[in-house]
Amino acid sequence: MSQFAVVTTETSRDEIVKNLVEVTELPAAIVKRFVVKFNVRENDCWEWRAASNDPKYGGLPYGRFYFEGKFWVAHRWLYEQAVGVVPGNLVLDHFKVPSGDCIGARCVNPNHLEPVTNRENILRGSGRGAQNAKKTHCAKGHKYDRTDKRGFRICTKCAREYAKNYRAGAK
Structure with a gap:
């Protein structure tokens, strides 16, 4: 410039x-x-x-x-x-x-x-948006370690816990 x-x-x-x-x-x-x-x-x-x-x-x-x-x-x-x-x-x-x-x-x-x-x-x-992009850990303190198919960062521990609770509630 x-x-x-x-x-x-x-x-x-x-x-x-x-x-x-x-x-x-x-x-x-x-x-x-x-x-x-x-x-x-x-x-x-x-x-x-x-x-x-x-x-x-x-x-x-x-x-x-x-x-x-x-x-x-x-x-x-x-x-x-x-x-x-x-x-x-x-x-x-x-x-x-x-x-x-x-x-x-x-x-x-x-x-x-x-x-x-x-x-x-x-x-x-x-x-x-900038504040969220700078985060490295989820609300429970786990490190973001994966990206889902939509491109969102997730932590495996919380994703597993959510899936487990979802399956338990569906029965």
Whole structure:
């Protein structure tokens, strides 16, 4: 991925615009319209301060940017303009979030983004799917030692106990 010039809280908006115009080859007016919508934070995040998706409808508060007749997710728009199109089977991951170096959904800094599979993005997160994937033992403390035909991890001891109790109840 191309790295942008170091942008700090001391970097002027004009310097940011100049850098992004060089990288994206977009007209300065469009870049300026984008740049005024974020603030640079101490941790190098570019915090989106304009319109965003409403998280109460189940999503994350990703910034929105209107360009050429449609609303774009702001971080994806800038990434695609500056770095290139994200392949259809990949999503953009705010990969610095787990280390505490990025604010996540509201950050539009392309240097904080990485194209990954949806599965990798989920596993890097802190949601229920990521938490369960990190487990190595079942609720009774047995090590997961097999995978069933659906791909779920199981422990042999609990599976045998369940089958034994099921057969006993069927009689």
